Amino acid sequence: MRFLLAILVLAGVWACGEEETPGFATELRFSADTLLFDTVFSSVGSITKRFRVYNESPEDVIIPEIYLGNKGSSPYKVILGGEEGYEFGDFVLDRGDSALVLVSVTIDPQDQDLPYIVRDSLVFESDNNFWDVDLFAWGQDAWFLSDSVLSCNTTWSAGRPYVIYNSVLVDTLCTLTIEAGTRIYSHPGSGIFVKGTVLSSGTAENRVTFSNDRFDEDFINAAGQWEGLYFLEGSAGNLFEYTDIRNAELGLRVGTPDPDTDPDVVLNQVTIENMSSYGVLAFTSDISASNLLINNCRLGGFAGIAGGNYILQHATIANFPVSFLFDGPALVLSDNIILSNDELLEDDLFAQIENSVIWGPANDEVQLSETGNNLFVVVFERNLLRSPGSFPPSNFNEDPLFEDPQNYNYLPSQDSPLLNAGLELGVPQDLYGNSRSSPPDIGALERQN
Numbered sequence: 001m002r003f004l005l006a007i008l009v010l011a012g013v014w015a016c017g018e019e020e021t022p023g024f025a026t027e028l029r030f031s032a033d034t035l036l037f038d039t040v041f042s043s044v045g046s047i048t049k050r051f052r053v054y055n056e057s058p059e060d061v062i063i064p065e066i067y068l069g070n071k072g073s074s075p076y077k078v079i080l081g082g083e084e085g086y087e088f089g090d091f092v093l094d095r096g097d098s099a100l101v102l103v104s105v106t107i108d109p110q111d112q113d114l115p116y117i118v119r120d121s122l123v124f125e126s127d128n129n130f131w132d133v134d135l136f137a138w139g140q141d142a143w144f145l146s147d148s149v150l151s152c153n154t155t156w157s158a159g160r161p162y163v164i165y166n167s168v169l170v171d172t173l174c175t176l177t178i179e180a181g182t183r184i185y186s187h188p189g190s191g192i193f194v195k196g197t198v199l200s201s202g203t204a205e206n207r208v209t210f211s212n213d214r215f216d217e218d219f220i221n222a223a224g225q226w227e228g229l230y231f232l233e234g235s236a237g238n239l240f241e242y243t244d245i246r247n248a249e250l251g252l253r254v255g256t257p258d259p260d261t262d263p264d265v266v267l268n269q270v271t272i273e274n275m276s277s278y279g280v281l282a283f284t285s286d287i288s289a290s291n292l293l294i295n296n297c298r299l300g301g302f303a304g305i306a307g308g309n310y311i312l313q314h315a316t317i318a319n320f321p322v323s324f325l326f327d328g329p330a331l332v333l334s335d336n337i338i339l340s341n342d343e344l345l346e347d348d349l350f351a352q353i354e355n356s357v358i359w360g361p362a363n364d365e366v367q368l369s370e371t372g373n374n375l376f377v378v379v380f381e382r383n384l385l386r387s388p389g390s391f392p393p394s395n396f397n398e399d400p401l402f403e404d405p406q407n408y409n410y411l412p413s414q415d416s417p418l419l420n421a422g423l424e425l426g427v428p429q430d431l432y433g434n435s436r437s438s439p440p441d442i443g444a445l446e447r448q449n
Contacts, residue, residue: 024127025061037137181206191227202242204433224276300328307347319360334369355422
């Protein structure tokens with residue numbers, strides 16, 4: 001009797017301890033059926049993208065085969081269950097559970113100027129059931145520069161973009177010529193420093209671009225991703241035409257004091273946007289600009305500090321709360337600055353602002369500061385200024401009614417007070433090369449209808 005009871009007890013233990021064997025997966029759900037990697041520079045790894053695979057059945061399931069279509073030759077890398085590989089076998093997914101799949105890609109150079117597509121798929125197979133997640137990446141070969149002093153009289157051309165790591169320097173008496181359509185992308189912490197001269201010669205059809213080296217959606221309009229362009233003492237003769245400068249800490253920092261008033265930097269048909277500090281920050285320097293658009297810069301749009309000579313014609317300097325709150329006015333003109341050691345640096349200042357828009361969320365977007373010790377001449381004519389101050393002649397404080405500034409469209413709307421309100425300044429085209437009417441619109445953009 002005791003022997004029979006022991007057998008029954010053991011049988012019960014075995015029955016209670018027996019685990020169910022997972023069945024083959026017949027239904028799986030995926031959080032994405034495609035992963036798209038926007039432009040990925042060859043030899044530089046991408047960001048990691050992710051998706052989940054769900055087992056919504058009432059049973060644990062086994063997935064016998066999970067693999068990249070190109071397996072060992074695939075440029076993609078997969079991490080599943082904490083393991084990295086090209087293929088995985090007998091993966092168990094508990095009932096009601098999900099698994100996180102991480103995917104990245106590193107593309108080998110293909111010696112091409114134009115972007116090319118790199119495809120693969122991550123396949124899940126189980127007992128004649130088949131699922132796959134398509135993987136696509138736009139590959140782009142590039143010229144890579146790192147911690148470099150450029151050769152004198154260097155030319156950058158359209159075709160493959162230039163990617164900068166750890167900054168580059170245009171040395172004294174040297175010229176960097178940038179041809180139409182050229183794209184320059186900088187890694188975080190990198191910038192372009194100029195002791196010599198930069199000639200950026202874009203056209204209306206093929207603008208020159210300076211921007212960050214991340215292209216996924218969260219970084220398209222994110223400020224502060226690279227340092228910017230720094231013009232050092234001795235730099236002169238710089239010219240930027242049909243050029244876009246985006247997503248840096250500082251667009252242009254110009255520190256080029258000299259005894260003459262010739263422009264050290266000329267900006268024609270230039271856009272500067274998404275800066276975590278200033279669009280243009282100049283110290284005792286000489287700048288001339290026409291058809292200049294500066295927008296979405298946290299500390300301010302244009303600042304001429306410690307004197308200098310500044311001419312702005314058909315400029316639009318506007319801040320709207322697109323990605324952050326703003327800490328400073330759109331336009332600052334000052335004949336002085338107090339240095340960190342409490343030393344006062346000051347010089348004469350001359351500024352001429354014509355046919356321009358200075359606008360933003362503050363009640364006063366124009367800040368003028370003078371010590372009374374220097375020549376301080378600021379001429380405003382036919383501008384729209386957001387300021388309670390009086391800046392005659394022909395200036396007014398009225399909403400410019402841009403088309404859609406939240407989406408970077410600063411074209412005057414059909415009801416804008418900017419329309420046909422400007423002076424004839426001999427500037428026949430606008431920011432994008434469109435012909436101006438007579439009289440022209442105020443600001444960098446001319447409405448065409």
